[in-house]
Structures are given as C-alpha cells and as structure tokens.
Amino acid sequence: MDKIKVGKSQVETAPLGLGTNKVGGHNLFPNLSESDGLETVRAALESGIQLLDTAYMYGKGRSEELIGEVIADFPRDQVIVADKAAHDFSSGDIVLNNDPQFLKKSVDDALKRLNTDYIDIFYIHFPDENTPKSEAVGALQELREAGKIRAIGVSNFTLEQVKEANQDGYVDIVENYYSLIHRDEEEKLFPYLKDAHISFVPYFPLEKGLLTGKYTKDMTFAENDSRSKDEKFTGKLFQSTMEAVDILRPIAQRHHVDVLQIVLTWYLANPSLTAVIPGARNAGQIPGIVQSAKVELSKEEYDLIDRSFSTL
Numbered sequence: 277m278d279k280i281k282v283g284k285s286q287v288e289t290a291p292l293g294l295g296t297n298k299v300g301g302h303n304l305f306p307n308l309s310e311s312d313g314l315e316t317v318r319a320a321l322e323s324g325i326q327l328l329d330t331a332y333m334y335g336k337g338r339s340e341e342l343i344g345e346v347i348a349d350f351p352r353d354q355v356i357v358a359d360k361a362a363h364d365f366s367s368g369d370i371v372l373n374n375d376p377q378f379l380k381k382s383v384d385d386a387l388k389r390l391n392t393d394y395i396d397i398f399y400i401h402f403p404d405e406n407t408p409k410s411e412a413v414g415a416l417q418e419l420r421e422a423g424k425i426r427a428i429g430v431s432n433f434t435l436e437q438v439k440e441a442n443q444d445g446y447v448d449i450v451e452n453y454y455s456l457i458h459r460d461e462e463e464k465l466f467p468y469l470k471d472a473h474i475s476f477v478p479y480f481p482l483e484k485g486l487l488t489g490k491y492t493k494d495m496t497f498a499e500n501d502s503r504s505k506d507e508k509f510t511g512k513l514f515q516s517t518m519e520a521v522d523i524l525r526p527i528a529q530r531h532h533v534d535v536l537q538i539v540l541t542w543y544l545a546n547p548s549l550t551a552v553i554p555g556a557r558n559a560g561q562i563p564g565i566v567q568s569a570k571v572e573l574s575k576e577e578y579d580l581i582d583r584s585f586s587t588l
C-alpha cells in the first residue's frame with residue numbers, strides 16, 4: 277500500500293489502519309477479552325497495518341496500555357499511533373475538557389501508558405463548550421514542538437469548530453463519523469478540508485458490522501440485544517441498507533471477495549479520505565480486513581456503489 281501523508285505534518289501512513297475501541301474498551305463493550313485484543317493488534321501489525329487508532333476513553337487508558345505492550349515488539353517507526361483525549365473523569369462524572377493544561381497532562385499520561393516517546397497523531401477527542409478551539413490546538417502545537425506528538429487532529433468537530441481550531445493552520449487531520457450510509461460531511465466539511473490541506477479519517481466505516489455483508493433483510497434482533505433499539509438495525513433504514521448491500525454482492529463475487537472487502541476498498545479509493553480504521557473484535561477478523569487492500573474497483577463499480585448508498 278502506498279503511504280499517505282497526514283495533513284501538512286511529517287507523518288506518513290499506509291491508508292488501511294485498525295480501530296481499537298474493542299481492544300481493552302471494557303467501559304464501552306461488555307465481555308471483551310484482553311488476550312483477543314492483544315492478538316488483534318499483533319495480527320494487524322504483522323499483516324502490514326501501521327495505523328492504530330486508540331483513545332484514553334477506550335477502557336480509561338487500558339486500550340493504550342495493551343497497544344503499548346504489543347508495539348514494544350515492533351520497530352517504533354513501523355507503527356503509527358493515533359490517540360485521543362478530552363474525557364475528564366476527575367470530578368466523578370464524565371466531563372469534556374479541552375483546557376490546555378488538561379491536554380498536556382493527557383499526552384504525558386498517554387505516553388507512559390503507551391510506553392513510547394512520541395504519539396504520531398493526537399486528536400482532541402470531542403470539543404468542550406468553553407475552551408477557545410485555537411487555544412486547545414495551540415497546546416497541541418507546543419507538544420509537537422516538544423517532540424511529544426507529530427501531527428494534530430480534532431474529532432467530532434463541526435465545520436465551524438474545525439475552522440476555529442485551524443485558525444493558525446496547525447490542524448492536520450479530522451476524524452468524524454462518516455460511512456457509506458452516513459454522508460453528511462461530503463457537502464461542506466470535505467471541500468474545506470481539501471482547501472486547507474487537512475486529512476480526513478472516518479469512524480464507523482463498517483457501521484458496527486452492518487456493512488460487512490453478514491446481515492440480511494429478514495434478520496431480527498432479540499429484545500435484550502441493543503441492536504433491536506438501533507434504527508439502523510430495524511425498520512426502513514435497515515431494509516434499504518440491506519438492499520444496497522445486496523448490490524455489492526455480485527461485485528464482491530466478481531473480485532472473489534466478500535462484501536466487507538468491497539466496502540473497505542471503496543473507502544480506500546475515495547479521494548476525500550486519507551485512511552480507514554475498521555474495528556476488529558479478534559485476530560480472526562484481520563485477514564478479511566487486510567484483503568481489502570488487494571482489491572481494485574473499476575470506476576464503474578466505484579460509482580455504482582457511491583450512487584447506491586448516497587440516496588439512503
């Protein structure tokens with residue numbers, strides 16, 4: 277995979293990465309196995325994946341610790357660690373905090389948990405209400421000058437908030453929700469990012485499994501399954517998503533792969549995206565993810581997929 281430059285920074289990464297909220301993210305997902313998490317990260321790095329997307333919020337630092345354990349066995353320059361912070365648990369509640377001192381302490385603490393000297397990409401995970409965005413990003417710029425981080429990101433920021441954060445031109449990358457069925461950022465955010473030379477990474481690229489091809493129209497979910505209360509897994513949106521996924525099946529057959537690879541390949545071919553970070557629950561899911569980098573869609577196939585999902 278050709279490497280892609282992150283914003284105006286010196287960071288370069290292979291575009292297919294790994295999302296790690298299921299690596300140690302016990303506060304977000306029940307019954308996670310840490311040994312599965314460790315094996316997932318190791319399998320990803322051994323398969324040539326470089327970009328690991330983590331956050332303090334994933335297990336209150338546990339995801340960072342597990343990643344730190346695995347990357348110690350790999351040459352540091354072969355791994356691109358993307359990390360995030362903003363959740364402040366110090367009052368007993370979860371409060372979003374972008375205060376410069378809080379961000380600086382978050383980076384210092386994360387470096388210890390990751391057992392490394394620098395973090396390649398550091399995102400403000402969510403905006404807070406009070407801190408001027410350029411002050412928060414200014415703190416990250418100081419951390420960059422100190423060699424503790426290499427690229428500056430913001431996540432879950434609106435277009436206006438990204439503009440404010442990028443007042444001094446320091447922002448390299450944005451990570452927001454975007455998928456084949458959630459295209460809100462295309463109209464306004466993407467043109468601004470292109471003009472400002474800011475990279476974009478989507479989260480939820482597989483829509484929590486909905487776009488892997490493993491679900492079909494006739495499926496229903498038990499009352500105690502959280503998907504039975506999620507409109508994406510029920511009702512009209514579920515039906516139309518499954519109809520669009522059916523359009524991918526013959527394309528997948530033509531390339532001798534599954535729907536999941538076609539979906540990931542579509543993101544890799546999308547000129548507005550810098551990288552894609554599908555999440556995996558266990559090492560067994562890594563080969564399927566990695567296979568997507570070997571598929572090449574024709575322009576007709578790319579456009580057909582684009583059209584089929586853009587009207588949902």
Ligand SMILES: NC(=O)c1ccc[n+]([C@@H]2O[C@H](COP(=O)([O-])OP(=O)(O)OC[C@H]3O[C@@H](n4cnc5c(N)ncnc54)[C@H](OP(=O)(O)O)[C@@H]3O)[C@@H](O)[C@H]2O)c1
Nearest residue numbers: 295296297329431479480481482483484485554555561564
């Ligand atoms: N910045 C933010 O605020 C933010 C928010 C959310 C997520 N993120 C990041 O984005 C990443 C991606 O999001 P996500 O992991 O929540 O969702 P996702 O990538 O849309 O979906 C991940 C799910 O896809 C399924 N999957 C993956 N590989 C598979 C395979 N080979 N075969 C079958 N199924 C497969 C698994 O489902 P099962 O679990 O059913 O096996 C996995 O849990 C996260 O890990 C995290 O790093 C960032």
